[in-house]
Amino acid sequence: MKPQASREAIEDWLRAGGWFPERDEAAEADRLIRWRVDDSTRQGFPLEPFEQAVRFLREFVLLEFPVPLAPERKFVANPAVGYEGDAERIAELAGDLGQKLFPVGYETVENGLVLVDELGRFFYLHFTGPYFLGADRTQALSSLMTGDQGPAEDHYV
Numbered sequence: 001m002k003p004q005a006s007r008e009a010i011e012d013w014l015r016a017g018g019w020f021p022e023r024d025e026a027a028e029a030d031r032l033i034r035w036r037v038d039d040s041t042r043q044g045f046p047l048e049p050f051e052q053a054v055r056f057l058r059e060f061v062l063l064e065f066p067v068p069l070a071p072e073r074k075f076v077a078n079p080a081v082g083y084e085g086d087a088e089r090i091a092e093l094a095g096d097l098g099q100k101l102f103p104v105g106y107e108t109v110e111n112g113l114v115l116v117d118e119l120g121r122f123f124y125l126h127f128t129g130p131y132f133l134g135a136d137r138t139q140a141l142s143s144l145m146t147g148d149q150g151p152a153e154d155h156y157v
Helices: 007-016 026-042 051-060 086-097 137-146
Strands: 064-067 070-076 101-107 113-117 122-126 129-134
Touching: 007 064, 007 137, 026 051, 026 086, 051 101, 051 113, 064 137, 086 101, 086 113, 086 122, 101 122, 113 137, 122 137, 129 137
Parallel strands: none
Antiparallel strands: 064 070, 070 101, 101 113, 113 122, 122 129
């Protein structure tokens, strides 16, 4: 993976997308989380939200962050966007990782899903396979900002 973007660059990127410290959109995050839980249950692979996912979504829900080197690509913090069969793919990746996963957003051009696990690690589920974005929120945001990612397989149990 490439060197991480500076905290200042990440914060500038987030602010340009409408984020600010102490942002807390609990009602909207809870509504979209419930929708995602219901949809995954309908698909036969129920997803359960957990603290790391809820906290991230309350802070970033519905914000859009264009990738600086490819502004047509955006990371959108919305757990309710996906595709038919995605809950099964998320469950499979969760099994490989040995951790629950929950979607926290997607990438607009290729509709890859951004997921967080119970340890606070972030992954990207693309039609070409799963990728690792970072061991924490800062690393993941840097990866989303720069388009960098690593192999998810390195984190399988």
